[in-house]
Amino acid sequence: MRNYMRILLFTLVVFSSLRLVSADDPSYDERPETHVVSTEGWNYERRIVDIEMRDGVTLHTVIIVPKGAMNSPILLTRTPYSAEAMTSYATSGDMRAILHGFGNVADLIVDGGYIRVIQDIRGTNGSDGSFVMNRPLVSNPYNSTDVDESTDAYDTIEWLIKNIPETNGNVGIMGMSYNGFEALMALVNPHPALKVAVPVDPMVDGWRGDDWFHNGAFRQMTISSIYSSSASRGGDSSFVWSTPERYEAFLREGSLKAMANRYGMEQSGFWRKLTDHEAYDDFWQSQAMDLVLAKEPLKVPVMLVSSLWDQEDLYGGYAVYRALEPKDTANDMVFLSLGPWSHGQSMADDASSLGNIKWGHNTSVWWQKNVLAPFLAYHLKGEAAHIAPVTVFQSGTNEWQQHITWPETSTVKKLYMKPDRTLEFTPASGAEKTVDYISDPAYPVPFIDRPITFEDYSQWTTWLTTDQRNAATRPDVITFTSEVLADAIAVAGVPVVNLTASTSGTDSDWVVKLIDVYPDEVPSDNNMAGYQFPIAMEIFRGRYRETISEARPLTADKPLTYTFELPKVNHVFKPGHRLMVQVQSSWFPLYDRNPQKFVPTIFFASEGDYKKATQKIVVSGERPSYINLPVIK
Template identity: 45%
Template sequence: MRGIYWFAAMSAVALVSSAAAAQDMSFPKGGDIPTKFSPVRDSFAYVKREVEIPMRDRVTLHTVILVPRGATRAPMMLDRTPYSADKLMTDKSGGPQIEDALFPSYAELAHGGYIMVAQDVRGKYKSKGDYVMNRPLVGPLNATKVDHSTDAYDTIEWLVKHVPESNGRVGTIGTSYDGFTTLMSLVNPHPALKAAVPINPMVDVWKGDDWFHNGAFRQEMMSYVYSQTAKTDSSEEWYSNRYDDYATFMHYGSAGALATAMGMDQLPFWRRVSQHPAYDVFWQGQAVDVILARAPLTVPTLFVDAQWDQEDIYGAPAAYAAVKSSPNAHFVMGPWYHGEANSEASSLGVLDYGNDTGKAFRSTVMIPFLDAHLKDGAPAVVTPAVTVYETGTNSWHNYAEWPRACDGCATPLKPLYLAGNASLSFSQPVAGTAYDEYVSDPAKPVTYRNRPNAEPYAKGSTWSKWLVDDQRFASARPDVLTYTSDVLTAPVHIAGQPVAHLVASTSGSDSDWVVKLIDVYPDQYPQKPEMGGYELAVSMDVLRGRYRDDPARPTPIPAGQPIAYKLVLPNANHVFLPGHRIMIQVQSSWFPLYDRNPQTYVPNIFFAKPADYVKATQRVFHAAGQASYVALPIVGD
């Protein structure tokens, strides 16, 4: 009997257990993901908050605030971005350490006690409202009541009232597009804005930043326009059936034809770009340097430039030049690519500086500058007006002004003349051949780097390094003129912008002129044998000939007539060392970075037809009375 009772009892327990198990296995209403989950982050070195900040037009902007744990009376650094605030504040794993959340320069600021704030600009990612590429200020080009200036003001107003750990002082910072929004915060700035650090900012996208350089269209940026404006979250990726962009652009012929094939006619910004090839009021009204020059600079600002910036090489120096009379203006130029100031920067391509120039800049210039203006009781710091890295000798220097030599400066530019026998001379030509010539063939354009030319943002692309590529590939072409100095017996130091003055003719009715200033290494270079004979580009740019007289009003080039052209090259602080030689190259295409000039004058090159592209005979003159030269900003140290 006892065994029967025991079996019955155990059966009852089993039935209860089975019922409980069945109940545990039932699916909860709504599934296994809770309506709201609050992760536990008590062990993290920071506290992260997401807020939606209302603007004056009631549009809310998604904002992420990262507060170092335990922070009190801390200053805030604001980065307004079109590239996702969430990603900016979760740079790596999003793990417990500050380095897990932020890239190097922002992690250093957070470790220094700064509250880091990132915000999606209106219309991008999680922010509401309409996205407009480089939204102009309220006025003729913007009929609304809001712009990046007002959004920065409203954001700062909210932050100083709603972040209890802050001391009420705010700095703005950002690179590239975010550098542009940083500059916009300086227009009618909020009283709590005490410092700004625009790094490689977009300033004038027609003269020398992202979309054009002196009228030549930077068609390699089409992929950026496509992904940035096709969808709010930039998830529509550019694609191509070819790995080599040279082949892609040659296949379609013109930038306009490729855009049509890619469906870019649906994109309002692309339509605006292609409808405004000249420097008309549309582009003039957006020139940030001109905007900044209208009022005194009241916020201490560190304008950060990169000598080999492959995207926005024009912006920082131009913005600084517009306001440099203000004691609040400071200029830095490092030996970097676009944005490299934010990360480890001990080298660029073949160049090795021997130490981390990015960290040196941040620890000795940027952070002391910000501390002095944003932290309670911070010691006063005298930030030099100019801090620039000297390539060639690989050393930092402080100066009272920049450029150190220029037309109108105490130290004038010094002409380096193109001469016969492919030579260069500091003496004016008095005799010899009148010109050198080559045939520019749009069917075989000069590349901007060795093929294959990968799309800039493709996986494995070395886009960031192309400005320091060895230029020997171009020297070997018959459609590139190359002029070389004798071997230098003393250093030649340039500190400013070289200016190319060409006297040239074309058999066509339009032409591009590309001028490169190059440092040629000795044939034997024991320190680094692979650098023997290396042709390092120091400063180079392009001019679309139709804009030679007036960027806003293009005109055909008179065929066969020698015409004077002036092309201002990017800033450089470089020493050509003894044993090296100076080289100048001249060519008429720089493809596929820039669209091909058909060399026949057409109203809009975006829509040139195949029959418009013709060969042209180009002549560069170097005779007495028709001298071509590059004026160098040579300084004697």
């Protein structure tokens, strides 16, 4: 009888939504004005609300409550990527199915009995208000309003704990990429109900090493996403490439200025910010989340999750850890997870490999089960758990490690580049010598093998692990290689480049790569024979050698020292392998070309500004080039 009454009620609702007109009426439409789907048998309830912020703006919010939930904690994500899309991966009555995708870790959420809440941030998708890329705090001079992402997180949590009767009042915030930035912002003046935060591969510093720049070199591959997110308020602008092959598309424009003009990029407020703040000035420094949070007290436990081969936000997560860890004297507030992942792969269903590199087990599932799930359960449900302050994957051995802090005690050893293009831990003797090459902006070094089309998206997600042998064959890439290792070398931490070099121009980029060269024979996998596996690679724009806050020309033909960090590593170079270092002056089209002639703003360089230059790397004498390796004994 109960089922009969439900069916009858459902039928009445459907028919009441139909327009009662005859088929020959011009306004007749067989579709209901509102289609009502039966939720009979569903294991969750979906609630759609528009939560009002302190300034009256409402934010579109999707709440997924497990059927029968009682005293359940809330897992919140705030996003520009569409709350509706992130909770509609299938038309299904199964909660696990609708959450299956984009950082939702559906199994963890469903098995843990969490209430899932996803909210569109201001000015995106279903939310009102205006969108500002990485909106600064209200205390920041670049924010003239009384609201920011921190206040919106606070107001949202306040509403949730008062209006979801099934919750126990504990809220965790979690998200990756831009959503990870939102999780970090919630830590500024956090709501008392916020018990834990998990920023995954978060956007932290757009100049030092995340989305927009790396050490001053502009990541021009982001131009299409900048265009699509900020060219129109509807977010419906599509960037149409002149040709599908990205290397050719950028090169044929002649300059980034010409491309930007063709697409009307100057109409975008965020693009104007990029071009106005090419150096690491107060605009970037005041918004860098590691610097912001370093000034805040530790109030909420946070687990920073960072991927060792993150193609998008390689810098941020570990930068926040370095800023906060010294304040955590009890080792119970700041946690770090480093995994062998691409951007956001820690939240995926399968991370047993990355490109051609195999890890021997499903690293994402292992981490979700053994680290993330118990960490959230401890802080949100009070379940007993012991989580090490640091969980880090060691490539080479392909093993997980646990530490109190990271890196553990290491010895800095100088790995010298030598005149015969070898690598050794002892410097070359004798007078100053150089290894030279010609850098020609008309023929820049591709960052991966061409054609670069991204029709297969893995071409993007795996590029940081791709074989570097093609680069090694170019005359404008200088390669230094060690002897075959008799003993293993374990490195953990941040390698630091000390490159002494000159250029015949007045500006230059320097790209340095630390590479693990596999043996000539790998019986277990012939594809890996001789493979040049990049462990850490980074670019540095020469105009910021003296200070990153101001561009200054280089003195032509004068050897100068460039000191910069490579990304974090936790790797073992095994016996039978070799160490390799590659040096080059372009990395295209991932990064914009340096004209190699100083211009005030490279964004506005014209085609005629791009010049060939002779590059000379000093490899002996008083100031030889080397990399400081953090070697574990």
